[in-house]
Amino acid sequence: MSPLILAGVAAAISIGYAVALAFRTLSASAGSEDAQQIAAAIQEGSVAFLTRQYRKVSIVAAILTLIIGASPLGWPAAFGFITGAVASAVAGVAGMYIAVRANVRVAHAAGSGLPAAFSLAYRGGAVTGFAVVGLALAAIVFIASAFGTDDLTPLIALSFGGSLISVFARLGGGIFTKAADVGADLVGKLEAGIPEDDPRNPAVIADNVGDNVGDDAGMAADIFETYVVTTVAAMLLISLASPAQILLPLALGAVAVVASIIASQFVKIGASSKQLFRWIAGGGESGSIMAALYQGFFIAAGLSAIGFTFVMSEVDFALWYAALVGIAVTVAMVVITEYYTSKRFRPVKEIAEASTSGHGTNVIAGLAFGMEATTAPVGVIVLGMLTAYGLAGTTGVAIAAAAMLSLAGIVVAIDAFGPITDNAGGIAEMSKMPEDVRKVTDALDAVGNTTKAVTKGYAIASAGLAALVLFVAYLEEFAEGSLTFALDDPYVLAGILIGAAVPYLFASFAMRAVGRAAGAVVEEVRRQFREIPGIMEGTAKPEYGRAVAIVTDAALKEMLVPALLPVAVPVLIWFLFGPEHGPIALGGALIGVIVTGLFVAISMTSGGAAWDNAKKYIEEGKHGGKGSLAHAAAITGDTVGDPYKDTAGPAINPVIKVMNVVALLLARFF
Secondary structure (H helix, E strand, O other): OOHHHHHHHHHHHHHHHHHHHHHHHHOOOOOOHHHHHHHHHHHHHHHHHHHHHHHHHHHHHHHHHHHHHHOOOOHHHHHHHHHHHHHHHHHHHHHHHHHHHHHHHHHHHHHHOHHHHHHHHHHHHHHHHHHHHHHHHHHHHHHHHHHOOOOOHHHHHHHHHHHHHHHHHHHHHHHHHHHHHHHHHHHHHHHHOOOOOOOOOOOHHHHHHHHHHHHHHHHHHHHHHHHHHHHHHHHHHHHHHOHHHOOHHHHHHHHHHHHHHHHHOOOOOOOHHHOOOHHHHOOHHHHHHHHHHHHHHHHHHHHHHHHHHHHOOOOOOHHHHHHHHHHHHHHHHHHHHHHHHOOOOHHHHHHHHHHHHOHHHHHHHHHHHHHHOOHHHHHHHHHHHHHHHHHHHHHHHHHHHHHHHHOHHHHHHHHHHHHHHHHHHHHHHHOOOOHHHHHHHHHHHHHHHHHHHHHHHHHHHHHHHHHHHHHHHHHHOOOOOOOOOOOOOHHHHHHHHHHHHHHHHHHHHHHHHHHHHHHHHHHHHHHHHHHOOOOOOOOOOOOHHHHHHHHHHHHHHHHHHHHHHHHHHHHHHHHHOHHHHHHHHHHHHHHHHHHHHHHHHHHHHHHHHHHHHHHHHHHOOHHHOOOOHHHHHHHHHHHHHHHHHHHHHHHHHHHHHHHHHHHHHHHHHO
């Protein structure tokens, strides 16, 4: 069977499996009328935000489609671009549709105990995971079948379409979720002294909406584009060195999809004391949950490694070893990220301990560990890159990157489990479910926070490898000798410095956007507390819809400029430096954005998650527990970390790739 057909069959299986899981999830009981009403409000807010967001993004996409079609790139490239944009949006919407319906069902299932709630939450998350991978594979197969693989421009444009939607989805959803979260915490927890997810907080529905539009829809669009960009980049590089093996990355993806579906059947708590990886995950309920998730992940990795031998039986076996390097990098990133974000290890415990001295020391410790958290991942990426290169040159690096992304299905399933459990806890609190229900949802939510950080680390690491592959492809676009790329060239150095500044400028835009939007939420919550008598006594109902509308308007207003930054910068560099020096300076900019983007993104995502889990660690009774000085300091750290880990940090991942893809299209354009 040809790799193209194999990938098409695997895509159909993946989408079919996601649909089957969706029906199973929706067939579960949604619980009480009160809980269903709260869930309906979350659904309504989520749909309203995504509808308005994609309405704005569609205008940008339509303009770019016309520009690409009318350019020398041609209408096949325009068709590829719009296909990538639509498929990326569909991936996000599909995942969110199930997440906002699984949340209330998980809350109800929590009344039957941890295993039932866990299975339902994972099943809901797996819908997103396998829908994302299935749609990504299907989009690549569709464009490759329609236009062939002799000219990969339509596939590069497909990557650009997915990347553009990803930046908007990650950024817009990230601004929404953190503005609502920060606004709710600042007034609810710190000023009013009420618990998280308390129904008296006017921003509580907006906060739960944010979990879905940011951590589910945004994340799905992000991983979709990462999968597509990495696969297409690998195909592009292989086409230059070994044209006969151009479809090999698709075969790897197909094998890993099937392996991940099989592995998903083993993600169960059941006999938690006998979980295969319980020794990694630690004890207690959280250990049981992480052990179940790890069991599925490692089985998927093992089965994929075995399956790769069959699709590589007729090629140089060094490529199989390169694929194993990609899997090893994925495993290492999972382990490292958990170390820096889990409550069981030194970083989170030291941040919690620093909180006993006050707000400032908490912030200092969080920043310090965010910086430290960059070293090991970058070391792993460097080692993986050099090992793969030593095995099979640049083709080996491309295969390693493709193998790494081939596990996206089960990794995203583990991640999307997070926002579902977070919402389930909120619904349990707001509908006044029994304490034992909230205990189960809290255990699931605590693990979900770590799994979300793991996926962000995975996406960023893969972005690094994919961007390196794209950079090599960019250099190969120029005839031999026509582009001299030397580090003593001032135009190269100028480009490096400009590119290195982009992640910082982008992160600044994103952080300030969250701050401004959160400020609007704070004012609205204060207004409602002040003007609606009886909210604090529970005799009057807050105006939840008003808070959702305010944060929606703010997020959509703030996302446009930073989202277009990675598109505009390569174009400006190309034209400002002129036809002679523009390509050289742009090559330098790609190096700069890769280097600083990796460090800034990893620092923000790991540091922010560590801040969050330090707060949860204190809430479990450590260092004085809830209401203590340490707890107040930890809330401050978590407030700072929220836009770090859920807005600016993860959105840098598509920024790196958008700049590289735009550069590649510019090279082909001219």
